[in-house]
């Protein structure tokens with residue numbers, strides 16, 4: 497049995513409990529999918545309304561100066577910098593994670609002109625692999641994406657390697673890489689380290705500066721709650737910025753966009769990773785959502801995240817014992833991000849039935865039930881409710897109903 501009184505007591509002692517009021521979550525929903533799409537914040541709803549009506553509506557084009565739209569990519573970037581252990585002038589918001597990965601991987605190859613190999617993990621997030629493939633194909637014969645298993649990463653790093661490109665926290669299992677250790681291993685062979693922080697920024701402390709990381713990209717709409725398709729971010733270590741060249745040479749990455757010069761001259765610093773005109777409404781939503789983090793310490797967020805995921809694993813394993821689930825995430829909370837996955841042969845239908853009960857997680861092919869625990873709005877009672885619903889769905893075999901078997905386009 498699930499001790500809901502004990503879980504409620506834990507919620508009362510939670511130093512982050514009041515953060516939930518920042519979010520406009522529908523009543524009755526346990527939201528365990530903030531690792532895929534963070535929920536709407538009050539601040540974003542208010543800000544986007546104001547930016548539309550008061551800024552766009554009233555000030556029109558004057559807003560670029562009067563309301564500082566032109567600086568917004570840097571202002572939002574500086575807020576993210578604090579969450580990932582970077583300096584404010586090392587992060588800028590621009591484009592999508594996929595586009596940013598293309599930009600930083602190309603910049604890394606250019607910074608190592610005598611090397612033609614990028615090493616990544618075979619199980620990396622597909623967009624990362626596709627993007628690297630596309631870049632290396634474009635560059636032509638001799639360029640190679642070397643996909644290796646997790647355990648072989650160390651031995652794959654040779655003097656031919658220009659860059660090691662990894663996702664810090666695995667999207668399927670939540671397993672986390674040793675960012676500092678692998679960065680040091682890449683540096684040892686003269687390669688650059690590129691990190692995808694899609695499942696890390698806002699989920700756990702990241703210390704890019706302390707790890708001496710070179711380049712990173714990350715997502716605005718997962719744990720940072722920037723909204724569907726929110727712009728993403730780029731990090732480039734200050735010590736490298738002046739030597740890096742971004743291959744997408746849009747005018748907003750130019751040193752003087754309003755000189756309208758005929759030739760490209762990269763902007764100093766991180767601004768060279770900007771490209772075209774930023775989507776101000778989307779950027780305003782992200783910037784407003786980032787205010788939620790003001791004054792919060794990632795160590796406190798991490799402590800609650802580990803407690804939530806550990807409680808979930810323990811409760812699932814007792815309450816759902818014998819019901820066909822197998823833990824697919826590292827058992828040690830230190831080894832995972834802020835998500836937990838369980839394998840089940842009918843994971844898709846199980847997740848659909850669970851969602852119908854108001855517990856929203858997601859399915860990841862081929863057989864994973866994935867649950868994200870965003871500590872700013874998920875509590876311990878939510879964990880109990882999620883496990884109780886999961887037990888019901890499995891014990892009654894509710895998932896066998898035909899309506900839960902039909903695959904939607906987005907899973």
Ligand SMILES: *Cc1c(COP(=O)(O)O)cnc(C)c1O
Pocket residue numbers: 592593594595621623624663667692694695715728
């Ligand atoms: C979600 C995610 C992305 C998203 O890329 P988009 O360009 O925003 O679609 C990239 N990488 C990883 C590891 C992700 O989890």
